[in-house]
Amino acid sequence: MRCVAVAEGPPDSYTRRKGRTREISVATAIRTEELSKTFGQTKALVSLNLEVPEGEVIGYLGPNGAGKTTTIRLLLGLIRATSGRAEIFGIDAQADPVEAHRHVAYVPGEATLWPSLTGAETLHLLGRVQGQVDTAYRDLLIERFEFDPSKRVRALSRGNRQKLILIAGLMSRSDLLLLDEPTSGLDPLMERTFRECVKESRERGQTVFLSSHILAEVEAVCDRVAILRAGHLVEVGTLAEMRHLSALQVEADLDGAMPDLSAVPGVSAVEVDGSRLRCQVAGSVEPLVSALAAAGVRHLVSREPSLEELFLAHYGADGSEEGTPDAA
């Protein structure tokens, strides 16, 4: 079941949410409150407030070292929170991880399996330990990922190890899938198979938390996207919303003299090349359009930023704050 009420609303409401009603938290797959983790001097995660309603597929993005893996390991109770709270289906994931894990399947980006076990043995073991396996689905996954379960883990290539741990995670049909760069090392064909699996999971009502560096993958399967930078959540929302809220790229060919745009509200990153002007504009385009009209426009193109531009702007150390409505 999709809980629309939580998914809607401006992004900054996700970073400042307290005291929600009980009703909603029942339908909430993941909920963190001021969740923080500090390693020695490093603030890996700072006051994360995030809610993921049941049935949603959310992309979790951020540059290397942003704190994505840290978040997932906190949700799993593998590391202890410095402060704050993490809940999975209303269960305190730090205090009662065993109960929480009954609803969760986890796929790490790097498979660290027992080298002496074969693929089949590993799947058997992990299925038993998990306590639930859809065996028909497991066999289907093995077929779809073209995985050979007879070999020892030691003898598998990196991509094949990743397939194994992916199958081990998906085969339980858990309510919540925590995926941390699950497709690292997979070839494009397998990557596509993975996307199909995620889509099926969503159709079955499973919740998916997908941390990834592959933007096309995130764009293809995710309902919403959260962006983390240096431990801070800087953006949450649907891709459409995020596009809408970020700066437009404007290109214009001018007839007359170049106008002074420094006073025009919302305009930034102005580049002039002869009679050609390139800039970004946040908020309303009206002031810019009137300024350009006064100077005489021959040709004007505006477009929304590509996904990649959107994320590069957020990932970069600077130059991103203009595009970020909530300075988190």
Added chain:
Amino acid sequence: MRRKEVYDPRRATRVVAVATARRAGRQGILWGLVFGATIAASASSYYPTWPTAASRAKLALSFEGNAAWAALFGPLRRLDTVAGYTAYKSGMFTIILGAIWGLLVATRVLRGEEDVGRWELFLSGQTTRARAALQAAIGLGVGIVALWVPTAFLTAAAGGSSKVNIGLGASLFFVTAVVAAATMFMAIGMLVGQLAATRHDANLIGAGALAASYLIRMAADSDSGLNWLRWASPLGWIEELRPLTGSRPFAFLPIVALVAVLLLASVRVARRRDLGASAFASRDAPRPRTLLLGGQAGLTVRLTRPTVVAWIVALAATGLVFGLVAQAAGSALRGARGLERAIERLGGTGIGAATYLGFVFVVAAGLMAIAVAGQIAAIRGEEAAGHLDNLLVRPVPRWRWLAVRLGVGLGLVVVASALSGLAAWVGATSQQAGIGLGDLLKAGLNVVPPAVFVLGIGGLAFGLWPRGAIGVVYGLVVWSFLVEIIAAAFDSNHWLRDTSPLLHIAPVPAADPNWTAAAWLVGLGVLAAVLGIAAFGRRDLVGE
């Protein structure tokens, strides 16, 4: 995209040599200190233990030519001299430990590092692999020098003291003989590290080679008609050197030849095989065996079974050998004044097979402590390698995982000690030593409390300080050994003795078990384990 200077393969492989030298060197110095202390303690305990010429003559008379003793320790010569006694007392012990160390450090460097993929960072292209193996060999050579120097220093210092008086040349020859054993098995470790599929397999093959070479020389030494067999065993060559009892340097020839051949072979194999792969074709797709894979406990059994079984067999075999020689050894002990006093102090009386067994079972306690430390290292290894993540992200409580792992350690201890007692009884009875089964089972189980203590401390260290746990538990074991050696040398009620869990047990069957001490050791061990389990539940999982 590599920067140009990083790409230089010669520079890259030098990193291998330096890293290897650092690891092997540090360990070498440590073991050199242990060996040196052992040899020095043996030498300086000679005159205090055997104060009169008559007692020394009797010692020589009863042990020299004793086949059981020779089978265990190698041929005994000149026990009426301090040099001969030192060779007997510390020779086999340091030779075996040195060989084990050489094997482990070599497979660690040539295989362990590779198994975790560290070498791939340095290596590219075909020739660099051979060069890396060569560089690793150089690094290991540094380790050998690091082992030799402190051993030689302490041995020469003890030998030079007026109370001992062993010539400098003889001392250094002895030390070189001991280190030669470490060198040979290091070279064996290098080669099997290249041949086997994993470090674990390499260690098993190397341990097999060591056991075979010990057994061959055992057969050679137990019957004078078989003495020629010594030349078929690397450990036999060390015996043929006759350190401290008439040095015979020509026996270095096969030793040097073996090391050279093994070195050449491992460099050649390194050139030809793939990184991370085995030179032997190994079965990569065996029939699946899921019997034990129904849960975490079964998995633990499956993963630890080879080591646990090997330890149980080793300890039972030790018990059997103890039993076999007990009768002969017991009668030979008469006249050792220090021993009699030591036994009285520990609550025992008289001298005989039972006394002998009471003393040697302290050795079994030491072996058990090493086995337990290995279990703690395996527990930490599961976490460090990330294997544990796969279980703990599923509905497996942390406390249960650790409790099961520690339980396996406890099971190993109980089964191995009971079997060693039983095997000792079988051996002793075959020699008409006349010691009851009950007494020897008690002697075997008597070593359980200190092992439980070590296990508990290891569990606590794992819960509180995962990265230091292996160091703590091996440190405790090494410390116990050192205290034992020091205490033996000074023959006193030194307070240091109290810091070693091994020295709190009574010499059963010569005395009754010390129930109070046993209760304390078990109680503290269990308490520490419980605290460790609680601490483990409250901490981050940490990788390497």
